[in-house]
Amino acid sequence: MPCTCTTMIDPAVTPDAAPEAQPTLGLIGMGAMGTMYAKAFAAEGWQKIYVCDLPSKYEALKEAWKDTPNVHVLKDGHAVARISDWMMYSVEAEFVDRVVAEYGPSTKVGAIVAGQTSVKAPERLAFEKYLPEDVHIISCHSLHGPTVSPLGQPLVIIQHRAPPEALKLVENVLSVLKSRYVYMSYEEHDIVTANTQAVTHAAFLSMGSAWAGEATYPWEHGYYVKGIETVKVNIMLRIYSNKWHVYAGLAILNPSARVQIDQYARSVTEIFKLMLAADDVALRRRIYDARDAVFGKEAAANGHARRPILLSEDVLDRFSLGKRPPTDTSLTPIEGRAPANSHLSLLAMVDCWARLGIQPFVHLELAATPIFRLWIGVSEYLFRSQERLDAAIFAALYDVSHRSNDMEFVIAARGWSQCISFGSFELYKSRFEQTAQFFKPRFEDATKVGSAMIQVIMESSD
Ligand SMILES: NC(=O)C1=CN([C@@H]2O[C@H](COP(=O)(O)OP(=O)(O)OC[C@H]3O[C@@H](n4cnc5c(N)ncnc54)[C@H](OP(=O)(O)O)[C@@H]3O)[C@@H](O)[C@H]2O)C=CC1
Numbered sequence: 001m002p003c004t005c006t007t008m009i010d011p012a013v014t015p016d017a018a019p020e021a022q023p024t025l026g027l028i029g030m031g032a033m034g035t036m037y038a039k040a041f042a043a044e045g046w047q048k049i050y051v052c053d054l055p056s057k058y059e060a061l062k063e064a065w066k067d068t069p070n071v072h073v074l075k076d077g078h079a080v081a082r083i084s085d086w087m088m089y090s091v092e093a094e095f096v097d098r099v100v101a102e103y104g105p106s107t108k109v110g111a112i113v114a115g116q117t118s119v120k121a122p123e124r125l126a127f128e129k130y131l132p133e134d135v136h137i138i139s140c141h142s143l144h145g146p147t148v149s150p151l152g153q154p155l156v157i158i159q160h161r162a163p164p165e166a167l168k169l170v171e172n173v174l175s176v177l178k179s180r181y182v183y184m185s186y187e188e189h190d191i192v193t194a195n196t197q198a199v200t201h202a203a204f205l206s207m208g209s210a211w212a213g214e215a216t217y218p219w220e221h222g223y224y225v226k227g228i229e230t231v232k233v234n235i236m237l238r239i240y241s242n243k244w245h246v247y248a249g250l251a252i253l254n255p256s257a258r259v260q261i262d263q264y265a266r267s268v269t270e271i272f273k274l275m276l277a278a279d280d281v282a283l284r285r286r287i288y289d290a291r292d293a294v295f296g297k298e299a300a301a302n303g304h305a306r307r308p309i310l311l312s313e314d315v316l317d318r319f320s321l322g323k324r325p326p327t328d329t330s331l332t333p334i335e336g337r338a339p340a341n342s343h344l345s346l347l348a349m350v351d352c353w354a355r356l357g358i359q360p361f362v363h364l365e366l367a368a369t370p371i372f373r374l375w376i377g378v379s380e381y382l383f384r385s386q387e388r389l390d391a392a393i394f395a396a397l398y399d400v401s402h403r404s405n406d407m408e409f410v411i412a413a414r415g416w417s418q419c420i421s422f423g424s425f426e427l428y429k430s431r432f433e434q435t436a437q438f439f440k441p442r443f444e445d446a447t448k449v450g451s452a453m454i455q456v457i458m459e460s461s462d
């Protein structure tokens with residue numbers, strides 16, 4: 001029997017109400033996302049915030065929050081679950097079953113339970129298996145990383161097992177994040193995030209592995225210091241500087257993600273084979289067909305049905321981690337531009353979207369992460385200009401100067417796809433950490449520059 005009881009809290013209660021009228025808010029897992037939520041709740045004045053991480057971190061966590069009077073650190077998840085009217089599990093997807101099994105039975109009668117997990121299939125199973133029937137399930141997922149401001153970003157809400165007044169309370173509690181609510185079911189969530197996040201991450205993970213495989217820092221040679229190359233480098237670094245388990249979880253545990261990531265590796269390989277064969281006709285037909293499927297036929301005529309995400313590449317130059325060679329004023333603009341790049345990662349991305357029937361712009365309106373928005377932005381920038389697209393195809397077919405990097409990219413994309421298909425967290429972690437180690441010296445810079453770059457593109461494409 002699903003729970004019919006409702007919490008005694010007024011769903012419209014505000015942070016300036018008397019403490020006894022306010023909901024008790026609980027957070028289990030005080031890593032990057034738990035901390036972001038606790039800070040937002042505390043800053044906006046919710047009075048009763050109860051948090052925990054693993055019992056071994058109790059003292060350190062108490063010390064960290066000692067100057068925030070409305071955040072109370074407890075020893076473990078039982079203590080948090082027993083008293084919370086609304087609570088969220090913000091732990092690794094790989095562990096969610098184990099953690100909910102342990103603390104779920106302690107959930108307060110009539111409470112509302114959420115998870116922040118990036119992949120919902122295991123969270124849903126755990127909630128249905130271990131939560132008592134007299135509690136509500138309304139899950140959530142902030143579609144951005146912990147270093148991006150939640151303001152205006154999509155926040156998925158999944159009303160799985162709860163009456164309307166419980167939903168109202170959740171909307172009210174989370175309103176302090178000032179995010180944009182997107183309502184979907186558990187199943188819809190995993191399909192959308194496989195289409196948007198998982199396959200996008202596969203592209204950036206592969207770029208990192210390819211550069212590390214060549215033992216070169218991309219910002220140290222002329223190819224990657226300008227324009228859309230800056231996005232590739234900065235987002236790659238941003239992903240490798242985040243926790244490996246976030247990406248492993250959403251790729252390995254999302255039932256839809258493997259198919260998308262496998263198609264991406266397939267697209268990369270097949271396009272590379274056409275490049276090696278210098279098969280101009282077949283490559284051109286394949287890429288133009290993909291463009292028409294994803295961007296619409298009008299793109300071929302340089303028409304823009306909607307305003308592009310990226311209006312100009314020049315705005316990106318100031319976020320470059322490398323130094324641009326000084327402009328040689330004796331060269332024409334064509335001679336002076338960056339060396340030709342096949343943009344294999346982008347040709348394959350659009351080909352992959354086309355083959356899977358993914359309409360990235362539909363996701364963009366609804367539930368795009370900042371990284372996905374930027375990735376569509378650079379794809380669109382390349383594909384909606386006949387001149388730029390033809391230059392990439394020409395480089396792919398006839399300019400071998402970039403081919404060794406393209407070959408590394410094929411190997412990397414295939415390797416990531418295979419690793420994810422094996423479903424091994426250990427293997428994923430080793431691959432991820434090996435590459436992350438290579439890039440570690442630039443993570444601090446990259447986080448700052450990447451956040452500033454995301455902010456500027458978000459504001460200009462609103
Ligand atoms: N980082 C991101 O960009 C985003 C992440 N998410 C999702 O949010 C969730 C949390 O991610 P994030 O905060 O980045 O990861 P973190 O690793 O920073 O935080 C997870 C925390 O939960 C702790 N934990 C594990 N088991 C328990 C337990 N039994 N009781 C209490 N705490 C426990 C972990 O401890 P320990 O490290 O010792 O295991 C860790 O401190 C994940 O499911 C992720 O997919 C969602 C949106 C964005």
Ligand SMILES: O=C(O)C(=O)Cc1ccc(O)cc1
Nearest residue numbers: 118143144145197369370371
């Ligand atoms: O924007 C992205 O894709 C990120 O890499 C940050 C991120 C990671 C995991 C999530 O569940 C949500 C956002």
